[in-house]
Amino acid sequence: MPRIVRFHQTGGPEVLQIEDLPSRQPGPDEVRIRVAALGLNRAEAMFRAGNYLEPPVLPARIGYEAAGVIDALGEGVEGLQPGDAVAVVPAFSMTAYGVYGEEAVVPARAVVKTPPELSAVEAASLWMQYMTAYGALIDIGELDTDDFVLIPAASSSVGIAAIQIARMMGATPIATTRTEEKKQALLDLGAAAVIVTEEENLVEEVRRLTDNRGARIVFDPVAGPYVENLASVTSPGGILFIYGALSLKATPFPLFKALANALSIRGYTVFEISLDDDRLARGVHFVKQGLAHGLLKPIIARTFPFEQIVDAHRYMESNEQIGKIVVTV
Template identity: 50%
Template structure:
């Protein structure tokens, strides 16, 4: 038997429940993992609220990223063995698998060896935070040295990963955050500049920092009412990678500004990379090299015990943390 987390209706963190279930032997192409740590993603709070990119089938599991020890492998699995230290890459539907549990099944294509030198907790803070910006800036549209990138929700684990990835590729990351309270931490994390969007004029600051040109790219996780302002801060023909929708309400699109400025607004998610074996392997290799060199440094904001998973989700949704929220099992 294993204790897992599930929910039977959409709602706040309080809908999460612990259940004892029998975890079956892994089927062909599956791996059974004794979980040691779980990394929390904002996508999972959206999933719990049934506000994600696909409808939830109840009762529902959740969790993309875990790290632990291989306990059993199914047929046709040869890249990992019993006893290996592994972590899971977001490469599956949460309607099919969930990593919140003491013992879990994972699809073999989503299970990778933990890069050397990382703890289980750190291993839950590398794939979503780094593959997301890797796919945008190292795979889809290679960032060129000196190009300026606006990183929204910059204190999130993906935001911090984007700052490090942009630096690794020779770009100039400008961190966007609501208030100046996180300025010092974001500068310490590698941001070249920080703009507090609730306190400063975003467009004026970007234009000042870029000598009137505007930003070449934006890595956008928020949307909502400030999206037109973000577009106004872009260089002519600049690209906005929209990978999240944290803001509530409608996101306006000012067409009379879009037409003359010719921005590229591109919806983006990491699954195109993670579900393709060749592209996933390239991402894992690139990120592992960055970790080994010290260019990429996973950041843990706070750790919670597994029994405190509800409180961990409440903390996640306060948006006060800098880095990855981790649950230890």
Template identity: 40%
Template sequence: MPRVVVFDEFGGPEVMHVVEEPVVEPAAGEVRVRIEAFALNPLDRMMRAGTSPATVPLPHARLGIEGTGVVDALGPGATGLEVGDPVVLAAVPDPSARGSYAEYTTVPASQVVARPAGLAVTEAAAVWVGYSTAYGALVEKAGMRPGDHVLVTAASGGVGRAALQVARQIGAVPLAVTRHTANRDDLLAAGAAAVVATDRTDVVEAVRHHTGGAGADIVLDLVRGPGQQDLLRAARPGGTLVAAGFLDPRPTPSPTGTPLRVFSYRSFEHTLDAVVVRRMAAFLNAGVRLGALRPAVGEVFALDDIVEAHRHLERGLHAGKKIVVTVQERRDSR
């Protein structure tokens, strides 16, 4: 029978284990995807540890919001796809029940997109969450335009790196924020027009310098916490701040007296909207074809090594590159 990763209690990586479950038939309007690879995301770690914003029912909870594979079966009424089509999961709204850490999963047909040509399986497994979040926050939410100065925090992370590339593809000017000067060359190579390293530089002064005194048109805050106050001051009057991450667990003070548009953003706001997903997929395909969008993949693990993969994630050894797990179907798994 097919393998799936589950956990029955909250805790460290060791709470996860691989079990076998029968193949599930896709319901009306759904497709079953044979997973070839999936990527690890911060939300996976939060769900496993019991700290995610959404409730995770125990026992036998699953993980995984990102992955790629091949359509294996179509449910009644599922259209636009055929068995054998290579796809990317565009949304897994109920990962605790149908997560991608498995040999098979079922999702609505509207929540998969064609796998971009030119991506390896490991890259396709790691492409959607980062780029759809960056595109949704910057283009759909903030209305990013060519020439905009875009300040990106946590720029060394998966979403941050994607945001630098998305901004470049639009024709905007991405300014990367990092805590460590040592990340400067890597971020410039990843697409940043300039790097603000907070271990040596004041954010507000640096942004003023790089924008001719005007301030950033758009700020993508992937951290939140008290540091957001400096980001607000670094933005130009009338600019936009989009808060799309939770890396700092400390409270974020409410913006006061700031002539900015301030939005909170979560990717499911758009990845559950089929119309926006089509735009995201078109943008992603164009970027991959032009060589402008490319996910950075780090360590690759096998499904049976999922605990070690999460330990690698917890130790922060991936340096902003996505950790990918490959899934090799066993001949007797059906």
């Protein structure tokens, strides 16, 4: 029987359990994957803790991203074959599917063939980060070469993906990080400038760096009270994307700043892209082109063996990482 990660109650990393469960057969329009690697995401930690967009149905499987090889097809699946190396795009609810385990059954539309030059570890790290950043910056934000992009919490995998995509498009990415510790790494990864928010004034620094224009796109995973400052540095007519809730504090709506500068302040998740077949296909093409030309490259912070899934989640919540955490199976 395959080993599968589930949790029977919400809580910290310690609630994750590795269990022997019967193998599942894929249903119509589903595939089964023999998993080689898992990519970890903050959304999964929030789901595990009961703080996500949807509550888990206990006992719950978990996980959006995996890479491996297809070993079974459900009825009606076309364009895929057993033996294909694939990676999973977050294009489903974790109340219905979860990929943490030695095997995973997922919708066929949520898998993408892995380019042969990528390892399973790299493939497992791709689709949440790049599709999330692509959707906001390219699909919705229509990023242009003369744009400034402000990227809070930029050392996350999605933050690094946003830096790379901004560079790919000729725009100027400005990263933020709380402490000096990650500043040089973010500069080395392509940020045009890094603002250390515990030491520098965000508003003054963004105005200086943009010649008082502000950032046309702000791409924020934190939310909470700091949104007021982010609205202050969004350029007139600009977009402030809030794609996460790491703060867990109430998020005010900066009404007068929005009115004065015609700001768009909107919630956003990757599912706007991944649940729409046409937008997903365009996103996959964009990312594959960036990978092929060496303009996009996943940064792996650390790998853990499957047996250390609890430790991997603890490390994710430590905020020490720069890039993606991957679990090998």
